[in-house]
Amino acid sequence: MLDTPNTLTPAINSKTIATGKKILTGDRATGQLHLGHYVGSLKQRVELQQGNQQTILVADMQGLTDNGNTPSKVASNILNVVADYLAVGINPAQTTICLQSGVPALAELTMYYANLVSIARLERNPTVKNEIQGKNFGRSIPAGFLTYPISQAADITAFQAQLVPVGDDQLPMLEQTNEIVRKVNALANSEILVECHPLLSNVSRLPSADGKSKMSKSLGNVITLDASDQAIGQAVKAMYTDPSHLTIDQPGQIEGNVVFTYLDAFHPDTIFIAELKKHYQRGGLGDGKTKQILTDCLQALIAPIRARRQRLIADKGYLTEVLKKGTEQAKEESQQTLDKVKTAFGLNLL
Template sequence: MDRKSVAGRRVLTGFRPTGPLHIGHLFGNLKNLVDLQAETEVFVFVADWHMLSTDFDRSESLPRNTWDLVADLVSAGIDPDRTSIYRQSDLPEVAELCLYFSMITPISWLERNPTYKEQLANLDGREIATHGFLGYPILQGADIVIVGGEVVPVGDDQLPHLEITREVVRRFHHLFGGDFFPEPLGLLGESPRVPGSDGRKMSKSYGNAIFLADSASDVDEKVKSYVTDPEKIRLNDPGHPRVCNVFAIHELVSSTEEVEVVRAECEGGERGCVACKAELSARLNNVLEPLRDRRRDLESAPEKVEQILDGGYARAKPIAAAMVAKAREQVGVACSRSAASSGDVRGAAK
């Protein structure tokens, strides 16, 4: 779907608390979310159960990583007054709906998922061939529909997961009746190439990332380590900006006029890489300084993060309770004594 069709629809996305967010997130998904929260209702969840699908041996890091993730989101401009930020594991309804979906999802649907095969290959040597890892898309589907998510910002690699969700929703309705779960649509947002210091895609697992929480001096040192045009050996050698990782980030943080100056001076042999990196550091730090200010506010009152999660939970809980109550009714499972009362099901009956 296109961006113009999003208004009035409930948007949902999640982030796994596996480590700090970096500028690749900032110029991609986070920028899109900041824009979306001004246009429509947005839900963002901390995907702590999803983290366990690959990092179950690092569960002791969850509390700290959760705090850091929420701090990164807020510092990047996600406004908890406009966007509901909550913790996945605070909603047991997600696990219950995941169970119902698991009962009706053929294993072949999961095994044919190209993302599953790619991740198995990329994480070769790690003990991740588990039920939880294979069933990741089922849990993801429960995450989406439990709060009536209608639009999910995704990259190309996540489209197969989203299609599984749509197929499971259709199968549920076919088997048990009703038409109350939304079939979520994918929103392919702008996602510029953000290279890491070694030229590969920026990733915390590669050790090549500039993090949102990095200090100005950290940013300076990391930018200095960036690989540039291998053919530009001497200062007055003409450069090739299109193959330079430093130039790629200039395009994200510099004005159009500044980018053209960098391009012309580089191609004309009038700009050295050391000076170009120093200029980039200064501009990147100008972008990140407001984020550092917002993060310092949270660090001075760390309990605010839990308050933010409480606020998001208060908005998500009644929707999730109503969704799972409806699912129980359709499946024929008796409502337990602990079942929450019905709440807002906007988006479910559309």
């Protein structure tokens, strides 16, 4: 079996898309969502639900790919993720929120697609390679983790998604999805699946406080969406700035300064931040002042989200009902795609 050559799928920005698109996105249920999720995707999802057909997947099965021995970590976070979605403004009346394990077509599609992809191709996927190294799997790689791109392809194609909001580190995953789409269409001799395009945000990767890695649940360096004012202040206080900016009167550098990276990402007044940068660069502005501005900004952003989230998480019956209703809708839609793929494989006897 030959693998389809890797070709770059053009990425687009949400500001340039028309309405009426099918969109698929989601998160693994391995912990609460955080500011990296918010600026990288959640904020965009709230905007995209207006006039588009958006499905958001709580990816519990994919959460097991590196938590198979501790499944309680996944099970205990499913409703946490749903609460995060609703708290930031995702509306279940406009967006289908569903549970991956509750949509049988996804697992079946994954099995069919697995027969179209070689182990060598999976191991060449840069996203998979980097995560394998980061998790120190060595050769003890869980099979589910290695085949993660195939499962993701099943998710995307099941809902015929045209757009997938992702960070730039996930672009190789979408390339592999489109390779699978082309192979299935070749089998069917018809365009039964659509190729997807990545939808990048302005901040696709938010750094951690030390600036050495991205904000990540697995690395434990996150500011969650229900963080207290005290926790936010402590996180900002620890942020990396310019190590050579020793006194207020000295000029400071913006590049690599995590505080300004966050101000660019979260502060609503871009003109004010532009002037703040100039002040910092010419000298006369201390790190304490810039960190206080960021602290105030993040506290103002998170406070209403935290309040809504606290009310939501106290009503687990409502969260479960939202997930159940969305999952039923997702089952119907994904079954239509599964029927077409089974026909392409000649497995439609019954």
